Amino acid sequence: MTAPRVRAWHRVWGGMLALSVLLVALAQQFPQLGGFPTGLVLNLSDWLNAAVTPAFEAARPLGVLLSALAETPLAAIRSALAWAPWPAAILAVVLIALYSGGWRLALFAAAALGTVVAMGYWPKAMNTLALVLVSVPAAVGIGFALGALAYRFPRTQPALIVMLDVMQTWPAFGYLIPLLILFGFGPTAGLAASVIFSVPPMVRNTLVGLREVPPAIVESALMAGARPGQLFWQAMVPSALPQLLVGVNQTTMASLSMVIIIAIIGGFNDIGWEVLSAMRAAELGRSLGAGLVIVLIAVLLDRITRGFARRGPRVMQARWLLAGLVLALVVALVLSGQDLLPGEQGQRWLRRIDGWLLDFVAWSAPFFAVLRNAITYGVMLPMRIGFSGSASPMVWGFALTPEITAAYVLVSAAIALLLGWRSPQRGIIAGFAALLFWTGLPGFPWPGVFLVVGVATWRKGGTGLFALAMGGLALAGLSGLWVPMMQSVYLCAVAVLICFAIGGALGVIAAESDRFSAFLRPISDTLQTMPQFVFLIPALMLFKVGEFTALIAIVLYAVVPPIRYVEHGLRNARADLVEAGVQMGATTWQMLWQVKLPLARSSVLLGLNQTIMAALSMLVIAALVGTRELGQQVYVALSRADAGAGLISGAIITCVALVSDRLLRSRSSIHRKVPE
Amino acid sequence: MAQASSRIMLSCKHLWKVFGPRPAYYFDTAGYRIDPEALAARLRGEGHIPAVVDASFDVKQGEIFVIMGLSGSGKSTLVRCLSRLLDIEYGTMEFDGQDLARISGRDLIEIRRRKMGMVFQSFGLMPHLTALENVAFPLKLQGVARSEREARAREMLELVELGSRLDALPSQLSGGQQQRVGIARSLAPDPDLWFLDEPFSALDPLIHRQMQDEFLRLQNQLKKTIVFITHDIMEACRLADRIALMRGGRIIQLGTPAEILLSPVDDYVADFTAEVALSRAIRVRDLARPAQGEPPEGPPVPAAAPIEVVLPALAAGQRRFRVEGDGGLELEAGAVLEVLQRDARHGFRADGASA
Ligand SMILES: Nc1ncnc2c1ncn2[C@@H]1O[C@H](COP(=O)(O)OP(=O)(O)O)[C@@H](O)[C@H]1O
Numbered sequence A: 001m002t003a004p005r006v007r008a009w010h011r012v013w014g015g016m017l018a019l020s021v022l023l024v025a026l027a028q029q030f031p032q033l034g035g036f037p038t039g040l041v042l043n044l045s046d047w048l049n050a051a052v053t054p055a056f057e058a059a060r061p062l063g064v065l066l067s068a069l070a071e072t073p074l075a076a077i078r079s080a081l082a083w084a085p086w087p088a089a090i091l092a093v094v095l096i097a098l099y100s101g102g103w104r105l106a107l108f109a110a111a112a113l114g115t116v117v118a119m120g121y122w123p124k125a126m127n128t129l130a131l132v133l134v135s136v137p138a139a140v141g142i143g144f145a146l147g148a149l150a151y152r153f154p155r156t157q158p159a160l161i162v163m164l165d166v167m168q169t170w171p172a173f174g175y176l177i178p179l180l181i182l183f184g185f186g187p188t189a190g191l192a193a194s195v196i197f198s199v200p201p202m203v204r205n206t207l208v209g210l211r212e213v214p215p216a217i218v219e220s221a222l223m224a225g226a227r228p229g230q231l232f233w234q235a236m237v238p239s240a241l242p243q244l245l246v247g248v249n250q251t252t253m254a255s256l257s258m259v260i261i262i263a264i265i266g267g268f269n270d271i272g273w274e275v276l277s278a279m280r281a282a283e284l285g286r287s288l289g290a291g292l293v294i295v296l297i298a299v300l301l302d303r304i305t306r307g308f309a310r311r312g313p314r315v316m317q318a319r320w321l322l323a324g325l326v327l328a329l330v331v332a333l334v335l336s337g338q339d340l341l342p343g344e345q346g347q348r349w350l351r352r353i354d355g356w357l358l359d360f361v362a363w364s365a366p367f368f369a370v371l372r373n374a375i376t377y378g379v380m381l382p383m384r385i386g387f388s389g390s391a392s393p394m395v396w397g398f399a400l401t402p403e404i405t406a407a408y409v410l411v412s413a414a415i416a417l418l419l420g421w422r423s424p425q426r427g428i429i430a431g432f433a434a435l436l437f438w439t440g441l442p443g444f445p446w447p448g449v450f451l452v453v454g455v456a457t458w459r460k461g462g463t464g465l466f467a468l469a470m471g472g473l474a475l476a477g478l479s480g481l482w483v484p485m486m487q488s489v490y491l492c493a494v495a496v497l498i499c500f501a502i503g504g505a506l507g508v509i510a511a512e513s514d515r516f517s518a519f520l521r522p523i524s525d526t527l528q529t530m531p532q533f534v535f536l537i538p539a540l541m542l543f544k545v546g547e548f549t550a551l552i553a554i555v556l557y558a559v560v561p562p563i564r565y566v567e568h569g570l571r572n573a574r575a576d577l578v579e580a581g582v583q584m585g586a587t588t589w590q591m592l593w594q595v596k597l598p599l600a601r602s603s604v605l606l607g608l609n610q611t612i613m614a615a616l617s618m619l620v621i622a623a624l625v626g627t628r629e630l631g632q633q634v635y636v637a638l639s640r641a642d643a644g645a646g647l648i649s650g651a652i653i654t655c656v657a658l659v660s661d662r663l664l665r666s667r668s669s670i671h672r673k674v675p676e
Numbered sequence B: 001m002a003q004a005s006s007r008i009m010l011s012c013k014h015l016w017k018v019f020g021p022r023p024a025y026y027f028d029t030a031g032y033r034i035d036p037e038a039l040a041a042r043l044r045g046e047g048h049i050p051a052v053v054d055a056s057f058d059v060k061q062g063e064i065f066v067i068m069g070l071s072g073s074g075k076s077t078l079v080r081c082l083s084r085l086l087d088i089e090y091g092t093m094e095f096d097g098q099d100l101a102r103i104s105g106r107d108l109i110e111i112r113r114r115k116m117g118m119v120f121q122s123f124g125l126m127p128h129l130t131a132l133e134n135v136a137f138p139l140k141l142q143g144v145a146r147s148e149r150e151a152r153a154r155e156m157l158e159l160v161e162l163g164s165r166l167d168a169l170p171s172q173l174s175g176g177q178q179q180r181v182g183i184a185r186s187l188a189p190d191p192d193l194w195f196l197d198e199p200f201s202a203l204d205p206l207i208h209r210q211m212q213d214e215f216l217r218l219q220n221q222l223k224k225t226i227v228f229i230t231h232d233i234m235e236a237c238r239l240a241d242r243i244a245l246m247r248g249g250r251i252i253q254l255g256t257p258a259e260i261l262l263s264p265v266d267d268y269v270a271d272f273t274a275e276v277a278l279s280r281a282i283r284v285r286d287l288a289r290p291a292q293g294e295p296p297e298g299p300p301v302p303a304a305a306p307i308e309v310v311l312p313a314l315a316a317g318q319r320r321f322r323v324e325g326d327g328g329l330e331l332e333a334g335a336v337l338e339v340l341q342r343d344a345r346h347g348f349r350a351d352g353a354s355a
């Protein structure tokens, strides 16, 4: 067997590896090569505050106007929902569910809302719903208008896409302080954050929907003599409606997720606040109960809005729905003024399960401790402090002697060379892996980070991406957030590794077995509709505050994309190539590794991308249960009302997200559709 | 088949349509003076697609004008220029006394609303509207009151024999039914000029003939001026009063089906038409001539019938046939035999090629 040709980029990366080795060796002598030198740190957040605070204060009159605009409908909807007796409200929702999704959904709606009432969370759930009902129409309206404008002026699209990516990846808490300065303390700042976060899916779906209107429909409307307005409203929008409704669905779910998180600023008496205070008080039953309410609302909203996006026959006609809603109003009028809510019974019951839950936690502790130790010492520590840090009597039971160092160097060099002989690419990857395993991710010399990221972004994305990446790294270094940033990258990397190990395995099984796939699908669906906040509850219950708990929450949230994309990629591997593999006598295992997985490569990469995005967006929320990375910095800034620091931490997270997104997205896959 | 009057409905001269980065550059106000072939070749060489090249033709009132050519020859582009869904680079188009190429805005919308109708290969039905609402759609855009437009739409759907599926959504209809809805919709505003861009190509070949018969029945009733696009030579010969044959954006021959079949201008056209069974495609009136001397005996043959209808009598020894109508025409056996001989030669050549 001959060695494969060494290409130019193999040389480049080989050189980079050699340089990195040199840097790691030098960093032993010169500590300023390790962490970003503190001498270079500038007081960026103060400068930013000096610029941002007056600017937003100057815009205050506009903010006051907007909050008046937002709070009037909010107050109206809140009081309407508070006034409506629950039997009437449930009747209305059940009818809407029946219209949208049929009998099963109607039954589910009745059961779910009944549970909410029984647990005594009805008023709080209604307050959350009121926030959603204000934020969703605003986001849908803005998103539709932006999408339609971008469709009309295609030149604006590249800039708009970048803006949407930023809106979706910049953690809301990072800009909450400026919003609070602008709108004053009250629900409007939270609503604004929720709108900012939930507008992008509507824009994207509007754009896709309008683009995909068949040309024959446009032409036939034109030939029927449609004026431009008629063409848009009577032909294009109705044809794009299913896609637009998909946008409404995604916007609703994003909005709900954000509304619940934003409860952290308090004052709404909503269900998000309930979870938060229950978690703070360590009341497991109450936090599980409130979490369940959130999940029920989320699933219900998701299925109802999805049902509207479906085209086809309905169980009943629109006019019956209207009649039913009138009936619900009559019921409401008849029952109004009576106190129908069950008393404290539900809450008392929830408190009672506290005890059982505590017993369960205590009983299961040994098992979870094993898991925790295995992951902490086996994965997290080596990735955080590296072999050089963890090889101590306290952690691994042996000290880092020169002999051990030498052995490590020899073994890794041998492995890298062996692999590199057959495939230079694998050899280089093995070399970097050995180096990272030695230093730990956060301990990797900072010039090396600049170098590796710089070359990767330059080659893959050109000057724009290179500038973004270098800007982000420089911002992190200069603002003194180098270590938190590297901690964020490390935590994400661990989470993504675990997600891929679990999710990839599940995806492979699901691709082979239809029954397992059918079993997994509703679980994945539910996990994906759950607001991020909810994932903290079980993690916190089982593992107490700490980085490991945050990791579990991130993994729970981000495990679905690998399952979906791996299964999708394997199932869609080209049938003729798979048959050719069978024909050549490949075993099942060979088929998987040598035929199907390589064919599924682009789908798997897309899944990796989605997993990283999910993990990064969960980072800030997971910081609530104790981490030491950028997400935590965002909270610190929030609690100190430090607008500048919040903005900077948020901006760095956005940079990390955008850079890794663009690095992993090949050109061809940018417009690929997401598997359902 | 409707007999065309001599009034010209649509007249096009030297039409050009070019796709590419900057088509306008090649057509300055002074017009082009060079040979169209040379300009088309230059355009192709410089990264443009000349989709319609120097097309000139007249469409007479009441005739079925068929544009035929292989896929990619520029038929759809040409018909979209005529309906102004695309703007031409050069040339003149006169429709009903108006300069169609320069008209725009309100006037164009007005013309499309009242005088033009178009049927699309992929139907172009609104997925959210029922058959009835789809047909009423053009009238709705015009602001016709609901009861009135629905009455008209019902009438149109009855015309295409879909009176029983008024409330069906497009997704609940078969391809043939969807295209009938498309036809009814294009006819709802009672247009003078009717464009059909390969209306039957997306349908199952088995129902082509049925749809063609129905189309001819409609045209006998309505007497529209029709521009009909097809890539199917048999369809063209069955339906056309005149055929324009396109190749690479150019109209290479224009004439009645008989002219194209019997005197192709070049080998390309001859090859194109080789598969057609002449005894079926050539009609009695194509070969008829004024009767000389005694009118022939026997029952008269219809002028629009294919010449194969006389074959039994011909075999039985009849030499002359009286043609229906009061033009005093006759059909002579020699002319028929000549056509049959060509058919036989084609058949032989085709067999020889396949052997
Ligand atoms: N919008 C367009 N942009 C660029 N080229 C086009 C466009 N529409 C058609 N063409 C080209 O013009 C030529 C004629 O196309 P068309 O009119 O659709 O052919 P036909 O209808 O005869 O199959 C083809 O080469 C096609 O690729």
Ligand SMILES: [Mg+2]
Binding pocket: B075, B076, B077, B198
């Ligand atoms: Mg075409």
